[in-house]
Amino acid sequence: MNDLLISLVLILVKLGLILGVVLTMAAYLVLAERKILGRMQLRYGPNRIGPGGMLQPLCDVIKLLTKEDFVPGRADKWIFLFAPGLTALAALLSFAVVPFSPPLALFGREIPMVVCDLNIGLLYIFGLSSLAVYGVVLGGWASNSKYSLLGAMRGLAQLVSYELALGLALVPVVMSAKSFSLNAIVMAQADWPNLLRHPLAFIIFMISITAESKRTPFDMPEAENEIVAGYHTEYSGMRFGLFFVGEYINLVVIGAMTTVFFLGGWHGPFLPPVVWFILKVLFVAFLFIWARGSMPRPRYDQLMHFGWKVLIPLALLNVVVSGAISLAMNS
Amino acid sequence: MTTALFYILGIILLAATLMCITRRNPVHAVIYLVAGFFALALMFYLLGAPLVAAWEVIVYAGAIMVLFLFIIMMLGLAPQEVPEGPGWQRWLPLALLSASLMACTLLLILEDPAAGQKVGGFYLAPQALGEALFGRYAMAVEMVSFQLLFATIGAYLLGRPLPKGEDQ
Amino acid sequence: MNLWRDIKGTLQPFWITLGYLFKKPVTIQYPEEKRTPPPRYRARIVLTRNPDGSERCVACQLCSAACPVNCISMQAAEDADGRRYAAWFRINFSRCIFCGLCTEACPTMAIQTTPDYEICNRDVLKLVHEKDDLLVDGCGKDTEYNFYEHSGIGVVNGRGGNEDEYGPVDPKSLMP
Ligand code: SF4
Ligand code: SF4
Numbered sequence: 001m002n003d004l005l006i007s008l009v010l011i012l013v014k015l016g017l018i019l020g021v022v023l024t025m026a027a028y029l030v031l032a033e034r035k036i037l038g039r040m041q042l043r044y045g046p047n048r049i050g051p052g053g054m055l056q057p058l059c060d061v062i063k064l065l066t067k068e069d070f071v072p073g074r075a076d077k078w079i080f081l082f083a084p085g086l087t088a089l090a091a092l093l094s095f096a097v098v099p100f101s102p103p104l105a106l107f108g109r110e111i112p113m114v115v116c117d118l119n120i121g122l123l124y125i126f127g128l129s130s131l132a133v134y135g136v137v138l139g140g141w142a143s144n145s146k147y148s149l150l151g152a153m154r155g156l157a158q159l160v161s162y163e164l165a166l167g168l169a170l171v172p173v174v175m176s177a178k179s180f181s182l183n184a185i186v187m188a189q190a191d192w193p194n195l196l197r198h199p200l201a202f203i204i205f206m207i208s209i210t211a212e213s214k215r216t217p218f219d220m221p222e223a224e225n226e227i228v229a230g231y232h233t234e235y236s237g238m239r240f241g242l243f244f245v246g247e248y249i250n251l252v253v254i255g256a257m258t259t260v261f262f263l264g265g266w267h268g269p270f271l272p273p274v275v276w277f278i279l280k281v282l283f284v285a286f287l288f289i290w291a292r293g294s295m296p297r298p299r300y301d302q303l304m305h306f307g308w309k310v311l312i313p314l315a316l317l318n319v320v321v322s323g324a325i326s327l328a329m330n331s
Numbered sequence: 332m333t334t335a336l337f338y339i340l341g342i343i344l345l346a347a348t349l350m351c352i353t354r355r356n357p358v359h360a361v362i363y364l365v366a367g368f369f370a371l372a373l374m375f376y377l378l379g380a381p382l383v384a385a386w387e388v389i390v391y392a393g394a395i396m397v398l399f400l401f402i403i404m405m406l407g408l409a410p411q412e413v414p415e416g417p418g419w420q421r422w423l424p425l426a427l428l429s430a431s432l433m434a435c436t437l438l439l440i441l442e443d444p445a446a447g448q449k450v451g452g453f454y455l456a457p458q459a460l461g462e463a464l465f466g467r468y469a470m471a472v473e474m475v476s477f478q479l480l481f482a483t484i485g486a487y488l489l490g491r492p493l494p495k496g497e498d499q
Numbered sequence: 500m501n502l503w504r505d506i507k508g509t510l511q512p513f514w515i516t517l518g519y520l521f522k523k524p525v526t527i528q529y530p531e532e533k534r535t536p537p538p539r540y541r542a543r544i545v546l547t548r549n550p551d552g553s554e555r556c557v558a559c560q561l562c563s564a565a566c567p568v569n570c571i572s573m574q575a576a577e578d579a580d581g582r583r584y585a586a587w588f589r590i591n592f593s594r595c596i597f598c599g600l601c602t603e604a605c606p607t608m609a610i611q612t613t614p615d616y617e618i619c620n621r622d623v624l625k626l627v628h629e630k631d632d633l634l635v636d637g638c639g640k641d642t643e644y645n646f647y648e649h650s651g652i653g654v655v656n657g658r659g660g661n662e663d664e665y666g667p668v669d670p671k672s673l674m675p
Contacts (some may be wrong), residue, residue, distance in 0.1 A: 042517040078422050123386070137400050156401050291513070302477060
């Protein structure tokens with residue numbers, strides 16, 4: 001019983017830590033994105049509030065909280081109210097299985113630095129990312145507005161199609177780790193990261209995860225210049241804020257996933273593992289912001305065409321080839 | 332404990348499915364069905380097959396139900412009128428179902444905080460499942476995948492653009 | 500080859516934006532740095548005076564009529580010698596769109612735009628400028644022009660007394 005209590009408390013402490021770090025990171029990623037995009041477009045970005053604009057996220061939150069929480073007249077009210085939470089929740093929950101450091105020895109106990117090392121961790125992340133669709137779809141549908149509906153349908157089709165490519169891109173990673181557990185995947189990359197072992201899988205993964213997270217260049221579900229704001233057109237105040245925060249938490253999640261699956265997790269010379277992990281996550285986040293500053297948005301049918309006719313066959317081929325290679329190496 | 336949980340989950344599953352088939356609004360029905368799938372996933376987990384539970388959520392709740400939603404939206408099947416009565420009454424069943432699902436999950440976790448790998452005395456590891464599928468039942472898997480391939484090719488043939496100058 | 504072109508087209512923008520990331524932004528940080536607007540910039544409106552110091556405005560209402568948002572209003576009055584002036588003159592800057600149409604309509608060059616663009620105010624009533632606020636000492640853009648030296652018959656100069664005028668013709672005389 002005592003043991004159980006200690007492990008419960010440990011889980012709670014780790015949860016609190018991760019929540020705090022992830023939420024702060026998400027808030028400051030918003031600022032970082034605005035500043036980096038600004039510099040890429042030869043402007044400064046927000047720099048008025050606090051030194052260098054450091055308090056901007058706080059002001060944004062206050063602004064969003066004090067705005068009116070508006071529900072459109074013919075909306076399906078309860079679904080409308082719950083949908084934004086789903087998105088943010090699904091993104092947050094993914095962190096439960098991400099290992100951010102090797103197990104720590106503390107008070108004679110081996111404490112794994114992950115909230116819950118599921119043996120199906122990868123599938124857990126997948127499950128959550130496929131559930132994140134519901135926030136978008138239900139939110140868009142319940143708004144009862146044509147732009148929201150169009151955004152929701154686009155989001156739905158895009159997320160379902162790119163999930164396949166995403167899953168197939170991760171099969172070689174699972175093959176070389178021989179486990180679904182994220183901890184084991186990181187452990188398997190001790191000598192060299194998967195990025196060098198499966199470069200094609202990495203490219204496919206990056207492309208499909210961009211589509212999966214609805215970030216520019218694949219942000220058709222919220223394409224501002226075609227369908228207002230897509231699925232969150234009708235949202236205001238903190239409910240819009242939840243969609244927004246969910247998106248940036250998702251950015252952190254993507255960073256963590258890329259780090260764990262391809263960049264070798266916490267492995268790295270000189271610096272402590274946690275620092276390596278955070279640095280890698282931030283680097284991946286920068287890559288995504290960079291892509292947002294550089295790429296135009298393709299047309300919707302081009303996106304679907306690319307997903308089904310290029311990316312998925314390529315990913316399948318990659319699975320077969322890397323499977324064959326690892327078989328040949330083993331025998 | 333496990334047996335009790337199993338029956339509770341069964342009741343939740345039945346209730347969710349019942350709610351699903353009695354909803355007039357197809358989107359609401361889908362939501363209830365998803366709740367049912369969660370109960371089903373928990374059941375698989377309880378039976379010692381976490382992999383199957385995960386696939387249940389990913390494939391059924393995450394992909395197939397989403398495609399259902401897509402069709403519902405595309406065909407505009409959802410009724411446009413706003414239903415009568417306060418919302419909490421309409422959503423009370425869902426709230427109850429989700430709450431009991433949460434309670435079951437919590438119980439499962441309390442039973443075994445170390446990821447519940449020994450519940451039910453039988454445990455199907457991912458590797459074991461893979462070996463069973465592609466070793467002992469390889470033939471069946473191949474047959475099913477061929478069927479899927481045929482279905483795909485058939486769908487492609489049906490949906491291909493007609494050559495010029497040829498109508499239905 | 501097409502594939503090569505596509506890959507290049509995908510990667511090149513990344514290189515360009517990375518370069519821009521390290522360039523100095525072109526933004527002017529407004530309250531600390533101010534740009535000097537060009538002299539013909541259309542911002543705060545003033546009423547100018549003749550070179551001799553008298554008011555230019557003759558309260559002809561043309562600016563008021565030209566204004567697309569109807570933000571100019573005035574009351575005309577007349578001196579003892581028949582010279583018209585505005586008893587009061589009011590521009591509501593909370594409505595003005597700084598289109599400059601009033602300055603184009605004005606026959607006397609009285610109403611003019613200036614480059615002073617910092618006229619924001621939290622109190623909207625302070626944006627309603629009266630004649631005292633609008634009138635400036637000076638001729639503005641044209642330092643020579645005086646309407647009454649060219650027109651305004653019989654008010655300031657006698658008939659035909661202006662620079663580019665003939666004297667009155669006697670219609671009863673047949674002499675050329
Ligand atoms: S600038 Fe345009 S809007 Fe302003 S007072 Fe003159 S005519 Fe009216
Ligand atoms: S400012 Fe010019 S246009 Fe307006 S009333 Fe005076 S003279 Fe006429």
